[in-house]
Amino acid sequence: xxxxxxxxxxxxxxxxxxxxxxxxxxxxxxxxxxxxxxxxxxxxxxxxxxxxxxxxxxxxxxxxxxxxxxxxxxxxxxxxxxxxxxxxxxxxxxxxxxxxxxxxxxxxxxxxxxxxxxxxxxxxxxxxxxxxxxxxxxxxxxxxxxxxxxxxxxxxxxxxxxxxxxxxxxxxxxxxxxxxxxxxxxxxxxxxxxxxxxxxxxxxxxxxxxxxxxxxxxxxxxxxxxxxxxxxxxxxxxxxxxxxxxxxxxxxxxxxxxxxxxxxxxxxxxxxxxxxxxxxxxxxxxxxxxxxxxxxxxxxxxxxxxxxxxxxxxxxxxxxxxxxxxxxxxxxxxxxxxxxxxxxxxxxxxxxxxxxxxxxxxxxxxxxxxxxxxxxxxxxxxxxxxxxxxxxxxxxxxxxxxxx
Numbered sequence: 001x002x003x004x005x006x007x008x009x010x011x012x013x014x015x016x017x018x019x020x021x022x023x024x025x026x027x028x029x030x031x032x033x034x035x036x037x038x039x040x041x042x043x044x045x046x047x048x049x050x051x052x053x054x055x056x057x058x059x060x061x062x063x064x065x066x067x068x069x070x071x072x073x074x075x076x077x078x079x080x081x082x083x084x085x086x087x088x089x090x091x092x093x094x095x096x097x098x099x100x101x102x103x104x105x106x107x108x109x110x111x112x113x114x115x116x117x118x119x120x121x122x123x124x125x126x127x128x129x130x131x132x133x134x135x136x137x138x139x140x141x142x143x144x145x146x147x148x149x150x151x152x153x154x155x156x157x158x159x160x161x162x163x164x165x166x167x168x169x170x171x172x173x174x175x176x177x178x179x180x181x182x183x184x185x186x187x188x189x190x191x192x193x194x195x196x197x198x199x200x201x202x203x204x205x206x207x208x209x210x211x212x213x214x215x216x217x218x219x220x221x222x223x224x225x226x227x228x229x230x231x232x233x234x235x236x237x238x239x240x241x242x243x244x245x246x247x248x249x250x251x252x253x254x255x256x257x258x259x260x261x262x263x264x265x266x267x268x269x270x271x272x273x274x275x276x277x278x279x280x281x282x283x284x285x286x287x288x289x290x291x292x293x294x295x296x297x298x299x300x301x302x303x304x305x306x307x308x309x310x311x312x313x314x315x316x317x318x319x320x321x322x323x324x325x326x327x328x329x330x331x332x333x334x335x336x337x338x339x340x341x342x343x344x345x346x347x348x349x350x351x352x353x354x355x356x357x358x359x360x361x362x363x364x365x366x367x368x369x370x371x372x373x374x375x376x377x378x379x380x381x382x383x384x385x386x387x388x389x390x391x392x393x394x395x396x397x398x399x400x401x402x403x404x
Contacts, residue, residue, distance in 0.1 A: 017140050019189060020127060021147030022182055023083065023120030026090065030113055030175050031059065031238075032155035032260060036253045037168035038242045044168065047103035050369065056239060057365035058107045062114025064357035070122040071350025072210065076202035079123050079130070079346075080192045084183065086119025091179030098172035118353055120182075125349040129338045130193035135279035141331035142275030146268045156241075157257040200343065210347050219403055220340050220348070222396040226287070227326075227333040228356030230294055230389035232363045233382040234263055234323050239364050240372035248375055249312045258312070262320035270327025283332045284397065290329025291390055297321040298383040302376075310375035322382070336403060 034041070038052050074082040093116060096109035128140050162170040200206065214220050237244060241259055245251045251258070270290070277286050301318035308314070337352050338345045363385075371377030396403060 013136075013140060014143060016131070017143035018147050019185065020120075020124035020140075021144040023124045023186070024144065025147070025150075026087075026120055026178065026182060027063065027117040029155050029178070030090075030094070030117065031056070033159035033162075033174065034168070034171050035238075035241055036156055036160040036256055037163045037171055039253075040163055040168045041103070041106070045101075045103040045106070051103045051107070053364065053369055055103075055107055055110045056368075057361050058111040059114035060357055060361035060364050062111035063118045064114075064354050064361055066115040067118040067122055067350045067353040067357060069350070070119045070353075071126065071346035071348065072200075072202070072207055073346075074123045074126060074194070075200040075210075075344065075346035078192050078194050078196075078199065079127050080186075080190055082119050083123050083186055083190060086116045087179055087183040087186065089116035091176055091183060094172050094175035094179055098169045098176065118350075118357070122349045122353050123346065125334060125338060125352075126345045127190075127193050129335065129345055134335060134339065137335055138278035138331050139275045141334060142271045142278065145271030145274070145327055145331060150264070150268075154257075156260050160253055160256065163253075194346075198343070210344050211351070214341060214344060214348055214351055217340065219396060219400055220337065220351075222392045223333055223337050223340075223403075224352045224355045225392035226291075226389045226396065227330050227337075228352065229359055229392070230291075230326055230386045231330075231356060232359055232367075233294065233298065233385040234319055234326065235360060236363055236368060236371075236378060236382055236385070237319050238263070239368040240378060243372040244375070244378060245312075247373065248310050249315060251312055255312075259316055259319070262316050263323045266320035266323030267327040270324040271331065274328050274331045283336060284403070286332050287329040287393060290325045290327075291386075291393055293325030293328065294322050294386045295390060297325065298379075298386045302379045302383050305376045305379040315375060318379075319382075322386075 041047065041055075042049070042052050070082055070086070090113055093109045093112035096112065097106055100106045100109060124144070125141075128137050128144070131137075132140055158174070159171050162174060200210065237259065241256055245256050245259060246253065274286065297318050301322075304314065304318070334352070337348050341348060367381055371381050
């Protein structure tokens with residue numbers, strides 16, 4: 001553990017990983033819990049399927065926009081204040097969703113949720129690198145990814161049960177409770193890991209120079225593309241779950257959780273192996289392993305969907321294996337992104353999240369509605385996202401072989 005923190009973490013490493021994972025989990029948890037309630041929300045508000053899909057896009061674009069500032073704010077004012085204010089706003093926005101009477105109100109408060117939830121995801125990465133050396137940080141990041149996978153696995157099941165018992169508003173009241181609990185936990189436990197002497201000026205000119213320093217660095221851009229775009233290869237299936245699982249695979253809403261369980265199992269297994277490989281396998285080789293796994297399974301998934309009728313018994317497994325390959329490489333890529341410019345770790349984490357979440361928003365608003373009714377279309381789109389990551393990593397390795 002490094003010694004440049006104002007209040008170093010003295011509890012076990014796994015406890016910090018759990019706390020930070022809970023911060024990162026609130027975003028996907030707030031998405032996955034209400035997926036089973038789509039039909040109920042539409043019936044209650046008179047919303048069209050396109051309007052319901054925009055609740056995804058509003059959340060993701062809000063997340064992408066505010067991520068431009070979460071990291072810079074944490075570089076200037078410290079990690080704790082940004083996390084705590086983000087949690088407070090998320091809690092209030094969740095209450096707004098629960099009280100909404102129209103689909104327009106839900107879209108507004110979902111956007112507000114998106115503006116707030118990025119704080120935990122962005123700042124938690126910077127906290128890890130503030131506290132730990134690279135190999136230790138990779139282990140912690142892997143633990144975070146493992147813990148991170150538990151909530152999305154149970155979220156659709158929890159959402160489905162709440163929908164049956166109390167209606168769709170109960171899902172958002174649950175998120176209010178989760179937000180309040182996390183606010184209290186982080187207020188009591190989260191250390192401030194960025195000493196005042198290492199903080200950056202929040203002046204506009206200084207911020208613009210920081211953004212330019214990162215965005216003009218092709219290494220940074222290629223690393224961000226290599227990890228952020230392939231994520232959509234599996235996230236596309238999450239966004240398309242109501243139609244893909246219900247209409248294409250003919251599963252009941254109470255069975256939707258199988259997709260999430262398999263994806264999360266793949267993520268957890270890949271993250272666990274990534275932690276085991278920390279300090280033993282060179283980062284660039286570990287990244288190559290993950291990309292190769294995603295490449296092979298993407299090709300097999302595309303071929304299988306071209307020659308076989310979609311079926312729940314086999315259609316979900318390629319997504320899980322793809323998730324395994326992504327999780328194997330993403331902790332390593334994230335640390336490489338943070339270490340390119342150590343004094344701008346918060347901002348680097350922000351921009352990494354911005355690229356990923358902006359791509360997620362485009363996928364939610366444009367790609368998913370076009371392909372969600374076709375298993376072959378989903379497989380082809382997933383392979384295309386993976387190909388972008390493969391191209392970015394190949395260009396980086398050719399031009400800057402010393403990275404990783």
